[in-house]
Amino acid sequence: FQLITQVAGRAGRGDLEGEVIVQTFTPHSPSIQFARKHDFDGFSEQELEFRRQFSFPPYAHCAVLTSRSTHERRAEFTLQTLHLRLAENLPDGITLGEVLPSPLIRSHGQFRFQITLRSHRARPLSRHVQAVLARTTLPEDVTVVFDMDALNFS
Numbered sequence: 001f002q003l004i005t006q007v008a009g010r011a012g013r014g015d016l017e018g019e020v021i022v023q024t025f026t027p028h029s030p031s032i033q034f035a036r037k038h039d040f041d042g043f044s045e046q047e048l049e050f051r052r053q054f055s056f057p058p059y060a061h062c063a064v065l066t067s068r069s070t071h072e073r074r075a076e077f078t079l080q081t082l083h084l085r086l087a088e089n090l091p092d093g094i095t096l097g098e099v100l101p102s103p104l105i106r107s108h109g110q111f112r113f114q115i116t117l118r119s120h121r122a123r124p125l126s127r128h129v130q131a132v133l134a135r136t137t138l139p140e141d142v143t144v145v146f147d148m149d150a151l152n153f154s
Contacts, residue, residue, distance in 0.1 A: 001043050004035035055095065057149065061122040063129060064150040065115045066102060069142040072111040078142045079113045085132045086115070094119045094128065122148065 004022060012018025024032060034043035052059045065082060069075035079099045086096055095118045102112035119125040126148050138144055 001031040001035050001047075004032065005038070005040075008035065008038075055118050055120065060118050060120050061125055061149055063117045063125055064147045065117070065129065066145045066147070067113050067142055068107075068110040068145070069139075070110055071141060074139055074142050075111045076113050078138060078144065079115055082132060082136060082144070083115055085136060086117070086129065091119075091124045091128055093121060094125055 004020070008018075008020045010018075011020050022032065026032070030046055031043065034040070034046070051057065056062060065079065067075040067079040067082075069078070076099065083096070083099050090096055097116040097118075099113055099115055102114045105112055117125055117129065129146055129148075133144065133146060
């Protein structure tokens with residue numbers, strides 16, 4: 001929504017009319033339809049309701065664990081190991097997602113995987129993840145980053 005709205009805002013400046021052409025596999029997506037109608041209020045109402053129903057910010061805290069390595073299998077296996085350890089004694093109220101490739105799976109020659117965790121309370125979520133990380137020895141060629149209240153999932 002934001003990107004389409006921003007691009008459309010740049011089209012047609014000055015004396016000339018502008019035209020925005022969006023190529024997509026999902027033309028009926030609510031984001032595209034709301035952007036097409038310049039309906040920020042409708043988009044934000046729908047987005048906030050979705051976030052409330054599925055416990056995403058601002059209605060819950062969201063953390064992302066991301067692994068990076070030049071070795072794809074090691075990056076994935078490291079996160080699978082962490083996933084198993086996070087699932088052990090998972091505190092009530094914490095939702096643990098599956099290990100998935102990051103939206104940008106490869107960046108700067110490194111493969112990236114991630115786990116998303118959500119909770120209505122930040123402290124138990126952060127403590128649980130930090131405790132698991134503290135007792136886990138990571139391979140030297142794998143980096144794991146813990147991002148509490150992540151703003152970006154790429």
